[in-house]
Amino acid sequence: MNGTSHEPAPILRVQGLAKxxxxxxxxxxxxxxxxxxxxxxxxxxxxxxxxxxxGESGCGKSTxxxxxxxxxxxxxxxxxxxxxxxxxxxAARWRARRRDxxxxxQDSRGALDPRxxxxxxxxxxxxxxxxxxxxxxxxxxxQMLDSxxxxxxxxxxxxxxxxxxxQQRAVIARALVLEPKLVVCDEPVAALDVSVQAxxxxxxxxxxxxxxxxxxxxxxxxxxxxxxxxxxxxxYLGRFVEVASRDALFSQPAHPYxxxxxxxxxxxxxxxxxxVQPVALHGEPPSPLFPPxxxxxxxxxxxxxxxxxxxxPDLRPLPGGGFVACHHVENLL
Amino acid sequence: xxxxxxxxxxxxxxxPRGERFWRMPILVWLAAGFLVxxxxxxxxxxxxxxxxxxxxxxxxxxxxxxxxSLSIEGHVLGTDKLGRDLLSRLLVATQVSIALALLGTxxxxxxxxxxxxxAAHYGRLVDEIVMMLVDWQAAMPFLIIALAVLAFxxxxxxxxxxxMGLAGWETYARLTRGLVLSAKEQGYAxxxxxxxxxxxxxxxxxxxxxxxxPLIVQLTLNFPQTILLETSLSFLGLGIQPPLTSLGQMLGxxxxxxxxxxxxAVIPGAVIFIxxxxxxxxxxxxxxxxDPTQR
Ligand SMILES: Nc1ncnc2c1ncn2[C@@H]1O[C@H](COP(=O)(O)OP(=O)(O)OP(=O)(O)O)[C@@H](O)[C@H]1O
Ligand code: SF4
Ligand SMILES: [Mg+2]
Numbered sequence: 001m002n003g004t005s006h007e008p009a010p011i012l013r014v015q016g017l018a019k020x021x022x023x024x025x026x027x028x029x030x031x032x033x034x035x036x037x038x039x040x041x042x043x044x045x046x047x048x049x050x051x052x053x054x055g056e057s058g059c060g061k062s063t064x065x066x067x068x069x070x071x072x073x074x075x076x077x078x079x080x081x082x083x084x085x086x087x088x089x090x091a092a093r094w095r096a097r098r099r100d101x102x103x104x105x106q107d108s109r110g111a112l113d114p115r116x117x118x119x120x121x122x123x124x125x126x127x128x129x130x131x132x133x134x135x136x137x138x139x140x141x142x143q144m145l146d147s148x149x150x151x152x153x154x155x156x157x158x159x160x161x162x163x164x165x166x167q168q169r170a171v172i173a174r175a176l177v178l179e180p181k182l183v184v185c186d187e188p189v190a191a192l193d194v195s196v197q198a199x200x201x202x203x204x205x206x207x208x209x210x211x212x213x214x215x216x217x218x219x220x221x222x223x224x225x226x227x228x229x230x231x232x233x234x235x236y237l238g239r240f241v242e243v244a245s246r247d248a249l250f251s252q253p254a255h256p257y258x259x260x261x262x263x264x265x266x267x268x269x270x271x272x273x274x275x276v277q278p279v280a281l282h283g284e285p286p287s288p289l290f291p292p293x294x295x296x297x298x299x300x301x302x303x304x305x306x307x308x309x310x311x312x313p314d315l316r317p318l319p320g321g322g323f324v325a326c327h328h329v330e331n332l333l
Numbered sequence: 334x335x336x337x338x339x340x341x342x343x344x345x346x347x348x349p350r351g352e353r354f355w356r357m358p359i360l361v362w363l364a365a366g367f368l369v370x371x372x373x374x375x376x377x378x379x380x381x382x383x384x385x386x387x388x389x390x391x392x393x394x395x396x397x398x399x400x401x402s403l404s405i406e407g408h409v410l411g412t413d414k415l416g417r418d419l420l421s422r423l424l425v426a427t428q429v430s431i432a433l434a435l436l437g438t439x440x441x442x443x444x445x446x447x448x449x450x451x452a453a454h455y456g457r458l459v460d461e462i463v464m465m466l467v468d469w470q471a472a473m474p475f476l477i478i479a480l481a482v483l484a485f486x487x488x489x490x491x492x493x494x495x496x497m498g499l500a501g502w503e504t505y506a507r508l509t510r511g512l513v514l515s516a517k518e519q520g521y522a523x524x525x526x527x528x529x530x531x532x533x534x535x536x537x538x539x540x541x542x543x544x545x546x547p548l549i550v551q552l553t554l555n556f557p558q559t560i561l562l563e564t565s566l567s568f569l570g571l572g573i574q575p576p577l578t579s580l581g582q583m584l585g586x587x588x589x590x591x592x593x594x595x596x597x598a599v600i601p602g603a604v605i606f607i608x609x610x611x612x613x614x615x616x617x618x619x620x621x622x623x624d625p626t627q628r
Contacts, residue, residue, distance in 0.1 A: 069527060071523060071526065071527060094529075095529040095530075095531065096529065097529075098527060098528060098529030099529060102527065102528075103524070103527045105520055105523075105524065107520050109520075110519060110520030110521065111520035111521055111523070111524045112520075112521055112524070113521040113524075113525070113539050113543070114521070114543065115539075115542050115543060116539075124525070124528060124530075124538075125528045125529070128528055128529050128530050128531075128534070129529060171524075174524070174528070178528075
């Protein structure tokens with residue numbers, strides 16, 4: 001979508017991804033309500049870049065991450081990794097590809113098996129993918145743990161014997177020992193103390209440089225996103241409403257929702273030099289069970305018109321770069 | 334429990350739970366002590382018994398135990414209608430009953446656990462079939478089914494063992510299914526899947542070790558029931574057949590002499606009663622120790 005001819009081929013191409021969850025019937029024999037967690041999400045990732053996905057809780061960020069890794073089966077859409085269309089790949093093919101596609105969790109403690117020492121858990125990926133000689137795997141896992149800052153006596157510990165930051169380092173080591181190409185980081189620092197957050201974010205950036213990793217970085221913390229992202233996708237009610245470079249988004253958010261989210265960013269000025277007015281949205285986000293007709297934001301948007309209430313805006317390129325899904329974006333800038 | 338035991342084996346592990354583990358109520362201590370005794374008897378019956386359990390001596394029939402003035406030297410618990418030494422028979426009967434109950438319980442546990450994992454893994458049709466069998470089994474008066482099967486097919490040791498295994502499988506299946514379903518949603522299970530593991534690795538290496546605690550408790554709760562099933566069937570003459578003996582079979586034989594030589598029935602009956610009670614007490618205690626919601 002945003003890959004033009006002079007750019008290198010994307011490492012990941014996602015097209016029209018959607019996920020609907022069937023919900024329990026309200027009445028016996030009544031219809032099954034469907035919750036649309038993700039709808040029509042398309043994006044490309046270039047090798048080595050970090051695309052951040054931001055949005056408020058429940059907008060579908062984690063679902064996008066899980067769909068990309070096929071931890072959830074998509075309801076629609078296609079995923080191509082390194083040019084290989086994985087939409088029809090069977091379970092065995094996906095298992096093999098997981099070596100290149102890894103995940104770092106928000107809840108690092110829950111993501112570790114309480115009954116195994118962390119060096120064994122880090123070595124497990126090597127066992128699964130038969131990387132190296134069996135006798136070397138534990139050693140390789142320990143080297144990885146050492147390089148994420150879990151050296152010496154910490155390696156043989158059980159997860160409950162580690163602090164939150166150490167657990168997250170173990171989770172990172174477990175993902176990276178496979179030398180993946182793409183890593184989905186789902187709120188990797190949200191559960192950590194602020195003082196530890198910076199360390200883990202810096203570790204992730206160091207590792208990205210060392211291994212040339214591509215990150216899909218899911219977060220609701222804009223200060224973290226501003227620190228790590230090359231590009232940012234803003235999500236609202238299961239859809240991408242704006243995709244822009246980090247600098248453009250933080251200095252000139254275009255979509256009314258982005259402007260509300262980024263808020264009164266002091267430096268935000270429009271392309272004409274005017275100060276971008278922060279947007280105040282009315283009310284709360286609606287339930288994904290009953291998304292509004294037309295533009296999903298229209299009940300809350302101060303610029304909504306009749307067109308917004310009837311037609312859903314597509315994500316379309318802006319002249320200055322970036323993509324926005326809003327009928328009136330040109331007039332608002 | 335075992336995670337903490339493993340953890341406390343490490344030098345830098347936090348406060349070991351092993352110490353608190355030994356603080357059992359006195360009744361549980363007694364129960365545990367009795368179970369150890371039963372285990373020793375079941376293992377070493379052949380070494381401990383003073384006579385062969387089949388050796389008859391028609392000169393000394395129906396002799397009373399040691400407390401009676403009519404008791405005879407060497408037969409501490411007296412003799413039965415064929416003059417066989419009651420103590421020797423009791424030791425062998427305990428061995429047979431415990432071994433059968435243990436095998437039966439293990440068969441049921443393995444069968445139920447495997448079916449529970451399959452139901453949780455495959456869901457949908459497999460799940461529905463397994464749960465239908467579970468409900469069917471739970472609704473059946475199993476003793477009557479077992480009686481009918483044994484009466485129809487005739488007595489056969491392996492058939493008897495199979496019936497004992499089938500007696501309790503549904504509780505394991507139901508329990509395992511629930512435990513696995515919730516464990517599958519845990520982060521570590523998703524993580525192992527994300528690493529690219531096959532399902533067997535997920536279940537064998539990660540989920541089962543994490544849910545084994547409640548299953549072991551269920552084993553201890555199910556074991557007395559299996560003993561009772563074995564003894565009931567043998568009492569009714571459909572289980573263990575002479576010349577082999579079991580606690581239930583001794584009870585059945587002793588029944589005819591209840592008025593004249595009551596100890597023939599009461600002594601094996603007491604062993605059954607105290608063994609199952611001890612097992613239940615111990616299992617209950619284990620459950621409250623392992624279940625955080627009951628602490
Ligand atoms: N397994 C599921 N079954 C039903 N609904 C689900 C399921 N998983 C997610 N949802 C719903 O899908 C929507 C998106 O969930 P998701 O976890 O992707 O949000 P999120 O943006 O990651 O939120 P958060 O920031 O809180 O993690 C939510 O409304 C959620 O309730
Ligand atoms: S399309 Fe209309 S309602 Fe939606 S964000 Fe744009 S102006 Fe607001
Ligand atoms: Mg999430």
